[in-house]
Amino acid sequence: MKNLMRNEEYFEESFHDFESSKNILEKVSFEACSFEHCNFTSAKFICCKFIDCIFNNCNLSLMEIPNSRFHEVSFNECKLSGVDWTQAHWPEFNLYSELFFNKSILTNSSFFGLKLHDLKIIDCRLHEVDFRECDLTSSEITGCDMSGSLFNNTNLRSTNFSDSWGFNINVLQNSVIKAKFSRQEALVLLECLGIELVD
Template sequence: MQAPRIIPADLTRGSFFDLLQDEDRSLSNIQVSEEDVSQQRIEHPMLDHVSFEKVRFTASRFERLDLTDSIFTNCDFSNGQFEKASWLRVEFKDCKLVGIDLNEAALNNVTFDHCQLDLAMLCDMRFKTVTFTNCRLNGTSFMNNRLASVKFNECDLDQVAFNDTALKNIDLSTCKFERLELDAAAARGMIVNSSQAAYLAAALIGIKVKP
């Protein structure tokens, strides 16, 4: 896992809306805090070497959002639409991403730490070296994805839909869920604990496991 190549203390304080003054819709080397960027519509914004804290992006639509070497702390992306995004070396800490739409995005070296991603749309995506730690993804759609070095550490995955996503070598043993949506082909090679294995045996092939 490669961390963002950024030192927040070296950044200049600024505003997200400085991006609107740039012809290329680009923003770099700034720190933004406690700003409301809700319900904005911007095509292909590009942010690199930025740090955002307590910024609200709720219900905004940024198609093809490029993020590089960026950190987001206590930010709210709820119901945002960010299809076809491209994120490289990005960290999300204590962020709210409920109902976010990231369909067809590509994530490389991205971490989600103590984030809420309930009901998120994470489909038709490419994940490379992505980690979810202590995150909640209840009801999230995680379908038709390509996964490489993806980790779920102590996450709540109840009712996540993993259809058409190969989970070989994906370790869910520290996570909790009552029900998952997946097929036997997708589950082949997935790593689970003994109680999860009993549930999956019953759900996928009808085997009943005695306690």
């Protein structure tokens, strides 16, 4: 098992069954690395970089990421509950999707105020996730359970919510121009307009 050292750079490394729960990692750079069945629960990544990395079946719940950078990072079947993504360092302009989540748990996470165009969240559990003040233009949030998630002054222009459910999006307080919703779930959007539907 590798010991991650401060200021180290890792390129095309593979980490399997790595245990780093509650550890503090500072100024560590990972590029084109893969993580399989690793445990980073409550770990703290300070000023770290993740570039073109893949996490599979990892537990990263409650991790802290102050001033860390993420670029084209994928999370597949991972646990990411309670992560405050606003702690990370995000570029003012992003040309590519920074994050991709697939079949993962992001319950009680926060993306408050972030600009994340083309964000990809597929078949995930998004209970109580904070998307307020976000710019999620052209993102894909499909097949997700969004029960209790928060939206206010959120830019959802051209965002695809197909097959997602449980959301509560006020169309008067959020931009939903050209956004896509499944027909049945789209009826929920009418509630804020005071419209009563009858058969």
